[in-house]
Amino acid sequence: MNNNNSSLLKSSSSAAPPLRIADVLLLHLDDDDQEEQVDGAVFPFSLVMDGCRRRRREAGGVVSRWLTCFRRPEDQHDDDRDDVINGRDLSSVVAHNDRSGPSGGCRCQRESSFNVGVGCSLLYLIAANKAELDKMMDLRTQMQVLLQNFKEELQVRNASEEGTGSNCHRSSQNLAISHVQPESSTTAIMTFDQSLKCDTPKDVECLEGIDQLQAELEAELERLQLHLEKEKLLQHPEQRSVEAVMEMLVFCATAFVRKSCFFSNLVTLKDTASSRSCSMSAGEVIDTVVEAQEAFSEVDCGVPPYELEKRLHEVLEARQQEHIRELEAALECAKHKLSEKEMEISWWRDTARVIAQHVPGPSRIFALVRFGSNHQAGQTRRLRACHEPSAEADPPVDVHTGHAKNLDSTLLLDSPSALTLDVGAISESFGLFQFTIRHSAQRKKYLFLIKKRFVVVLVVENKMALAGDLTLDLVRDSLIRQEDTIIFCLIERAKHPLNAPAYDQSYASFPGFSGSLLQYIVQQSEAMQATAGRYENPEESPFFPDNLPHSFVPPFKYPQVLHPAGTSININKIIWDMYFNQLLPLFVAEGDDGNYASTATSDLACLQALSRRIHYGKFVAEVKFRDAPHEYELAIRAKDRDALMNLLTYENVEQMVKKRVEKKAMVLGQEVSLGNDGDKQARFKVDPSVVSRLYGDWIMPFTKLVQVEYLLRRLD
Numbered sequence: 001m002n003n004n005n006s007s008l009l010k011s012s013s014s015a016a017p018p019l020r021i022a023d024v025l026l027l028h029l030d031d032d033d034q035e036e037q038v039d040g041a042v043f044p045f046s047l048v049m050d051g052c053r054r055r056r057r058e059a060g061g062v063v064s065r066w067l068t069c070f071r072r073p074e075d076q077h078d079d080d081r082d083d084v085i086n087g088r089d090l091s092s093v094v095a096h097n098d099r100s101g102p103s104g105g106c107r108c109q110r111e112s113s114f115n116v117g118v119g120c121s122l123l124y125l126i127a128a129n130k131a132e133l134d135k136m137m138d139l140r141t142q143m144q145v146l147l148q149n150f151k152e153e154l155q156v157r158n159a160s161e162e163g164t165g166s167n168c169h170r171s172s173q174n175l176a177i178s179h180v181q182p183e184s185s186t187t188a189i190m191t192f193d194q195s196l197k198c199d200t201p202k203d204v205e206c207l208e209g210i211d212q213l214q215a216e217l218e219a220e221l222e223r224l225q226l227h228l229e230k231e232k233l234l235q236h237p238e239q240r241s242v243e244a245v246m247e248m249l250v251f252c253a254t255a256f257v258r259k260s261c262f263f264s265n266l267v268t269l270k271d272t273a274s275s276r277s278c279s280m281s282a283g284e285v286i287d288t289v290v291e292a293q294e295a296f297s298e299v300d301c302g303v304p305p306y307e308l309e310k311r312l313h314e315v316l317e318a319r320q321q322e323h324i325r326e327l328e329a330a331l332e333c334a335k336h337k338l339s340e341k342e343m344e345i346s347w348w349r350d351t352a353r354v355i356a357q358h359v360p361g362p363s364r365i366f367a368l369v370r371f372g373s374n375h376q377a378g379q380t381r382r383l384r385a386c387h388e389p390s391a392e393a394d395p396p397v398d399v400h401t402g403h404a405k406n407l408d409s410t411l412l413l414d415s416p417s418a419l420t421l422d423v424g425a426i427s428e429s430f431g432l433f434q435f436t437i438r439h440s441a442q443r444k445k446y447l448f449l450i451k452k453r454f455v456v457v458l459v460v461e462n463k464m465a466l467a468g469d470l471t472l473d474l475v476r477d478s479l480i481r482q483e484d485t486i487i488f489c490l491i492e493r494a495k496h497p498l499n500a501p502a503y504d505q506s507y508a509s510f511p512g513f514s515g516s517l518l519q520y521i522v523q524q525s526e527a528m529q530a531t532a533g534r535y536e537n538p539e540e541s542p543f544f545p546d547n548l549p550h551s552f553v554p555p556f557k558y559p560q561v562l563h564p565a566g567t568s569i570n571i572n573k574i575i576w577d578m579y580f581n582q583l584l585p586l587f588v589a590e591g592d593d594g595n596y597a598s599t600a601t602s603d604l605a606c607l608q609a610l611s612r613r614i615h616y617g618k619f620v621a622e623v624k625f626r627d628a629p630h631e632y633e634l635a636i637r638a639k640d641r642d643a644l645m646n647l648l649t650y651e652n653v654e655q656m657v658k659k660r661v662e663k664k665a666m667v668l669g670q671e672v673s674l675g676n677d678g679d680k681q682a683r684f685k686v687d688p689s690v691v692s693r694l695y696g697d698w699i700m701p702f703t704k705l706v707q708v709e710y711l712l713r714r715l716d
C-alpha cells in the first residue's frame with residue numbers, strides 16, 4: 001500500500017469511525033443478487049446464511065459514512081457529486097473520477113492506488129469468508145451423516161426385531177410414535193439447555209435414563225398390583241388380571257417410548273448443538289430441535305418395546321410365583337386340617353362301633369366331655385352339665401376344650417344337678433367305663449367311652465325321670481321303647497285267628513255283667529289292676545274308668561309332671577274302635593280256634609300298649625309347652641287347634657318312626673327256621689307294612705290329638 005493510501009486511511013481514521021471488513025462486503029450486497037459480480041470476481045454469497053443478510057440493510061449507512069469521510073478533505077463543497085456518489089457502487093465512483101478535469105491527474109493516481117488497496121482487501125476478505133463458509137458446510141455434512149447413521153442403525157434394529165418381534169411390538173411402536181408427536185419444542189429446548197451443561201458421555205446418559213424409566217415402571221407396577229388386589233374381590237380374578245396386565249403393558253410401553261424418544265432427542269440435540277453452539281442463534285436451535293423430532297418420528301423409537309415387555313413378564317412371573325407359594329402354603333395348611341378331621345371322623349366311627357357292641361338297648365349320646373391332658377389320677381372333680389345333644393343331631397365334636405384345671409367348668413350329665421366323678425379312674429380307663437349313679441329318686445346308668453381326651457357319656461338305662469329332668473329326648477326314648485311292646489303284643493295276638501265269638505255279646509253271659517267275653521275280661525282286669533295301683537301311674541289310662549276300685553297298694557310318689565287337667569284326657573273309646581274295627585282285621589287271620597279267653601287277653605295287652613303309647617302324648621305336649629311356652633300360649637288362648645297341631649308336628653320324626661317300626665316288625669316278627677332259608681322269601685308274623693300303617697294312620701295322629709287336648713287344658 002502506498003503513502004497516499006496510508007495518509008487517506010490516517011485521515012479517515014482520525015475523522016470517522018474505523019472501516020470494517022464486513023461494511024465493505026455488505027456494500028456490495030446492498031444491491032440485487034445479480035450485482036454480486038464485481039470486477040469479474042464471483043462472490044458465493046448465496047451460500048451465506050439468512051442471518052448475515054439481515055445485516056446488509058443496516059450496512060448501507062455505514063458505507064455512506066465511510067465514503068463521505070474518504071472525500072471530505074477535497075470535495076467538501078461538491079454537494080451534487082456527493083449526492084450522486086452516495087448510494088452508488090465503487091466502480092461508478094472510479095469512473096466518475098476518471099472523467100474529472102486537468103487537476104485530476106494526481107487525484108486519479110491516488111484513487112487508483114486506493115482502488116488497488118480496496119481490491120486487495122476485498123480479495124483477502126473473500127478468502128477468509130470462504131474458509132468460514134467451508135467450515136459451516138462441513139458441519140452441515142457431519143450433521144447429515146450423523147442423522148443418516150442414526151437412521152440406518154434403527155433400521156438394522158427393526159430388521160432384527162421383526163425376526164423375533166410380534167404384532168404387540170409393532171403396535172407398541174406405533175403407539176410410541178403417536179405419543180412422540182405431541183412433545184413440545186419448549187420442553188425440548190429447556191432440557192436441551194440442561195444437557196449442554198452436562199459433560200457425561202452419551203451412553204452414560206442413556207443408561208441413567210433407562211434406570212430412571214425402570215424405577216418409574218416398578219413404581220407403576222406397585223400401584224397396579226395394589227389396584228389389582230383391591231379390586232380382585234369385586235371382579236372375576238382372571239379377567240381382572242388380564243386387564244391389569246394389558247393396562248400395565250400399554251402404560252409401560254407408552255412411558256417407555258416417551259422416555260426413549262426423550263433421551264434420543266437429547267442425544268441428537270446435544271451432538272448437533274455442541275458442534276454448532278458457538279455460531280447458532282436461538283432460532284436456529286429451535287429449528288434443530290424440530291428437525292431432530294421429525295427425524296426421530298421417521299425412524300421410530302430408539303429402544304425396542306419387546307425389551308420392556310420381557311422385563312414386565314419377568315416381574316409378573318416373579319409375583320405370580322410368590323402368589324403360588326402362598327397358595328401352596330395355604331393348601332398345606334388345609335391338608336393338615338383335613339387329616340386332623342379325618343382322624344376325628346375315624347375316631348367317631350370307632351366310637352359308634354363300640355357303642356353298637358356294648359349298649360344293649362336304644363340309647364343316645366348324652367354328653368361329650370373333653371378332659372385336659374394334664375389332670376392327675378385320683379383327682380375328684382365336680383362336673384357340671386351344660387349341654388345335652390339332641391337325639392337327631394350329630395354328636396358334637398368339640399363341646400368343650402378345657403384343660404384339667406378347668407374341669408369344674410367342663411360339662412357332664414343332666415342339668416341342673418351336679419355329680420361327683422372320680423376323674424382319676426376315668427383317666428386310667430381308656431375304653432369303656434360304665435357305672436350307675438343314684439341321684440335322689442332317679443337312677444341312671446351311664447356308659448363312658450373314653451378315647452384320647454374325649455369322653456362320650458351315654459345313658460344306657462333311665463329308671464325314672466323326675467319332673468324337672470323331663471326332656472323331649474327322654475320322652476321320645478320312652479316312645480321308642482314302647483314300639484317294641486306294641487309290636488310284641490301284635491305278634492302275640494296274631495297267634496290266634498279272629499275268634500269272633502270272643503267279641504259276640506250273645507256268646508256268653510256273666511253274672512252282674514252285660515257284654516262280650518272280651519269286654520268282661522278287660523273290665524275285670526282293669527278293676528283288678530286298679531286295686532294293685534296300676535292307674536295311680538299318670539301314664540296309664542283305663543278303658544273302663546267308671547267305678548274303678550281304689551288301689552290297695554302303698555302309694556308311690558310319681559313325679560308331678562303333668563298338669564292336673566291331663567288326667568281327664570282319655571281317648572280309649574276311639575282307640576277301642578280303631579283296634580277292633582280297623583286294625584284287627586288287617587293282621588289276624590279269619591277263623592276260630594276256640595281260644596277265646598286267650599285271644600281276649602291278648603287283645604287286652606294290645607289295647608293297653610296302644611293306650612299307654614297314645615296317651616303318652618300328654619308328656620310330649622308338656623315338654624313341648626315348657627320348651628316354648630309363649631308360642632303355645634297364644635294358640636291355646638285362641639283355642640286354635642290347627643295352630644297347635646302345626647306347632648307340635650314334626651314330619652321328619654314321623655317318617656323316621658314309620659320306617660323304624662316297619663323294620664322292627666321285620667326283625668322281631670320274622671319266622672326263624674334252622675333249614676336253608678336262603679331261597680325262601682322271609683315270612684313275618686305281622687305284616688311290617690301293617691305296623692307302619694298303624695303308626696302312620698292311627699297311633700301318631702291319636703298321639704297328636706291327645707297333645708292338642710292336653711295343651712287346650714294346659715292353662716286351666
Ligand SMILES: O=C(O)C(=O)C[C@]1(C(=O)O)C=C[C@@H](O)C=C1
Nearest residue numbers: 620648649650651653654700703
Ligand atoms: O316326637 C314328637 O315330637 C311327638 O310329638 C311324637 C310324635 C309321635 O306320635 O310319634 C307325634 C307327633 C310328631 O309329629 C312326631 C312324633
